[in-house]
Amino acid sequence: MTTTADELRRVALEEFASAGYHATSIQQIADRAGVSKATVLYHFASKEVLLESALAPAIDQLDGILGKARLAALRTGGEQRAEFLRQFVDFLLQHRSAASIFVNQATTLEDVPIVRRANAEIQLVSGYLEENVGSLDEKVRFGVALGGAAYLLAGAPLAMPVQDLDAMRAALITVLGDLLAVTPALASAPTTSD
Amino acid sequence: MTTTADELRRVALEEFASAGYHATSIQQIADRAGVSKATVLYHFASKEVLLESALAPAIDQLDGILGKARLAALRTGGEQRAEFLRQFVDFLLQHRSAASIFVNQATTLEDVPIVRRANAEIQLVSGYLEENVGSLDEKVRFGVALGGAAYLLAGAPLAMPVQDLDAMRAALITVLGDLLAVTPALASAPTTSD
DNA sequence: TCAGGTGTTGACCGATCGGTCAGATTTCGG
DNA sequence: CCGAAATCTGACCGATCGGTCAACACCTGA
Numbered sequence: 001m002t003t004t005a006d007e008l009r010r011v012a013l014e015e016f017a018s019a020g021y022h023a024t025s026i027q028q029i030a031d032r033a034g035v036s037k038a039t040v041l042y043h044f045a046s047k048e049v050l051l052e053s054a055l056a057p058a059i060d061q062l063d064g065i066l067g068k069a070r071l072a073a074l075r076t077g078g079e080q081r082a083e084f085l086r087q088f089v090d091f092l093l094q095h096r097s098a099a100s101i102f103v104n105q106a107t108t109l110e111d112v113p114i115v116r117r118a119n120a121e122i123q124l125v126s127g128y129l130e131e132n133v134g135s136l137d138e139k140v141r142f143g144v145a146l147g148g149a150a151y152l153l154a155g156a157p158l159a160m161p162v163q164d165l166d167a168m169r170a171a172l173i174t175v176l177g178d179l180l181a182v183t184p185a186l187a188s189a190p191t192t193s194d
Numbered sequence: 195m196t197t198t199a200d201e202l203r204r205v206a207l208e209e210f211a212s213a214g215y216h217a218t219s220i221q222q223i224a225d226r227a228g229v230s231k232a233t234v235l236y237h238f239a240s241k242e243v244l245l246e247s248a249l250a251p252a253i254d255q256l257d258g259i260l261g262k263a264r265l266a267a268l269r270t271g272g273e274q275r276a277e278f279l280r281q282f283v284d285f286l287l288q289h290r291s292a293a294s295i296f297v298n299q300a301t302t303l304e305d306v307p308i309v310r311r312a313n314a315e316i317q318l319v320s321g322y323l324e325e326n327v328g329s330l331d332e333k334v335r336f337g338v339a340l341g342g343a344a345y346l347l348a349g350a351p352l353a354m355p356v357q358d359l360d361a362m363r364a365a366l367i368t369v370l371g372d373l374l375a376v377t378p379a380l381a382s383a384p385t386t387s388d
Numbered sequence: 389t390c391a392g393g394t395g396t397t398g399a400c401c402g403a404t405c406g407g408t409c410a411g412a413t414t415t416c417g418g
Numbered sequence: 419c420c421g422a423a424a425t426c427t428g429a430c431c432g433a434t435c436g437g438t439c440a441a442c443a444c445c446t447g448a
Contacts, residue, residue: 004426023216023302025405026405035426035427036428037406037427038408039427042427045407046407103298104301105298106298107294108298136362140365144339144346148339150341171333174331198396230397231398232398232399235437236395
């Protein structure tokens with residue numbers, strides 16, 4: 001059984017991702033969920049609280065992936081870096097709507113605490129690269145890899161229909177691993193079991 | 195001498211890019227330009243017309259880069275593909291604010307004709323890849339390269355301060371060329387031809 | 389000097405937004 | 419069966435938005 005609050009979170013996430021937060025009214029969400037506007041405001045104190053509640057699961061997982069301890073493993077180019085890439089790609093696949101909001105509306109939602117926190121997490125990666133990665137070339141490789149993956153899966157216009165998610169996942173991991181020189185010898189090899 | 199209309203276009207472009215179209219009121223633009231709200235509506239029939247006018251130069255240049263004739267050159271991996279990458283990177287650098295709007299607010303502004311046109315242009319690249327590029331791997335390479343470059347230069351949170359634009363440009367062209375195997379002999383790990 | 393375009397403005401309007409509130413309805417333990 | 423808590427709703431409110439309009443200042447050519 002899905003509660004009304006859960007349904008509202010689900011609908012709101014889709015609506016915010018597809019039409020944009022500011023362009024989506026509480027009334028629209030209420031209509032699509034089959035309840036009144038007042039009901040939405042009963043379950044969530046404000047529109048912003050609804051957004052935060054809808055994004056919470058995604059940002060929690062992002063927290064886990066980008067933990068500072070795990071981040072330290074990125075310096076080396078070995079299996080840990082490959083694992084990080086896999087987790088990042090899976091995060092994008094599992095939370096496409098939320099990721100789309102982070103990618104496509106980051107500037108618009110700067111004043112929303114939870115979005116600010118997500119941005120800060122990503123800045124953390126950027127800051128880590130600034131400190132630990134020497135060449136600008138390598139920084140750009142990281143930026144292109146992570147940004148490219150995010151834009152490809154969560155960005156709007158360029159995103160292809162993506163019929164086969166598994167194939168896309170495999171291709172993405174291959175390309176990203178290749179770009180970041182993860183296990184160079186195996187770059188084009190099929191992703192091993194997981 | 196810069197006319198009032200030019201100044202309004204300039205201010206509006208920055209404001210729309212940094213705060214978002216729907217979150218930016220005509221009053222804010224008027225204030226920042228030192229004129230009244232009515233003056234803005236005198237020069238531009240509506241807020242949407244102002245957005246279109248501000249984005250026009252950028253989309254015109256994008257038109258030139260993504261022309262179908264030039265697109266056909268992408269199939270080969272030679273100098274023409276490298277030239278395309280250079281033009282695309284320069285487009286992002288020269289029109290960062292406009293590109294930022296396309297990248298970060300594409301979904302939100304789907305109903306604005308000029309943005310829809312920009313999205314269509316990019317879809318055109320996607321469609322071209324669908325027809326002419328065989329392997330999913332190669333498609334993903336293109337997607338990551340173009341999306342990554344766009345997100346790195348025009349996307350919000352991951353975008354580093356970018357102190358040295360020339361160095362960034364050079365690094366980006368190198369990395370993108372490497373990723374798309376522009377000079378196959380020099381690529382790090384040439385994926386088997388398809 | 390004067391007539392007429394050009395640019396600018398404050399006052400105003402209807403619509404819509406997020407949010408409040410008192411009350412109706414449903415649910416459920418005792 | 420009952421009463422209280424939880425849930426839901428229509429009516430309403432103040433604020434803000436995009437946009438209109440009549441009036442005012444300014445410049446310029448005849």
